[in-house]
Amino acid sequence: MANDDEIQIEPVSSVMKVFAILSALSTQKSLGVTELSQLAMTSKSTVYRFLQTMKMLGYVRQEGDSDKYSLTLKLFEVGAKALEYSDLVELAEPYMNRIGEQTHEALHLGIRDADNIVYVFKVDAQYNLRMQSRIGRRNPLYSTAIGKVLLAEKDEQEVKDILAETEFLPSTKKTHLDVSSLLNELKIVREQGFGEDVEEQEEGLRCVAAPIYDRFGNVIAGMSLSYPTLRHSDEDKLNYIALLKESCEKVSSKLGYNAS
The missing domain is CATH 3.30.450.40 (GAF domain)
Incomplete structure (x- = not known):
């Protein structure tokens, strides 16, 4: 049996994408779905689903009816x-x-x-x-x-x-x-x-x-x-x-x- 040092943990791609989105939003006042999909290197539909979940949890806000999103203070809290x-x-x-x-x-x-x-x-x-x-x-x-x-x-x-x-x-x-x-x-x-x-x-x-x-x-x-x-x-x-x-x-x- 492999010991703890030998175990290789595979990164979860969806988690990595979420943090890529959060990191991108931390550099700008607000970003759109298209820009975020490019920065996170994933599809716009996936980015949109992640954003809606993060919005529901209170970590991002949507600017009106636009496709622009920005971070809330929840991460800071x-x-x-x-x-x-x-x-x-x-x-x-x-x-x-x-x-x-x-x-x-x-x-x-x-x-x-x-x-x-x-x-x-x-x-x-x-x-x-x-x-x-x-x-x-x-x-x-x-x-x-x-x-x-x-x-x-x-x-x-x-x-x-x-x-x-x-x-x-x-x-x-x-x-x-x-x-x-x-x-x-x-x-x-x-x-x-x-x-x-x-x-x-x-x-x-x-x-x-x-x-x-x-x-x-x-x-x-x-x-x-x-x-x-x-x-x-x-x-x-x-x-x-x-x-x-x-x-x-x-x-x-x-x-x-x-x-x-």
């Missing part, structure tokens, strides 16, 4: 979001490492993707008994401390819209079973400035999280600390919350957020 999260991990990593050294517990950095959180960075606990997780893992918004801080500053209708198709599955007997129950807790999260998961996602595991803001004042991520209930004390919890809040405030400030 996608690139800016990716850059923002890249910067986010780079900025958060030293603070998370520092908290990990102080507490020896596990830390996670998570963002929202639809009705889930996705872990984009983690620091492992230094104990044998610790949370098992990985970067890229998904968990529900409704049963995680990070999920709660990501939802807490949204209005009730937006939370309902985000979770409209979500099935509230009881991971433990303490998991929220519906959006109404969650909304009641989100009010508390918003007031206290941190979220908690008290054995809602996994029995025997507690988690606290604080929000990270972008320069527009939107909560874009959460930083959490997880630990087994057998290592819980109220004093430790208050210390964890203080460390997380302080670190999240510094990361938010570096992202351009001004709390005042």
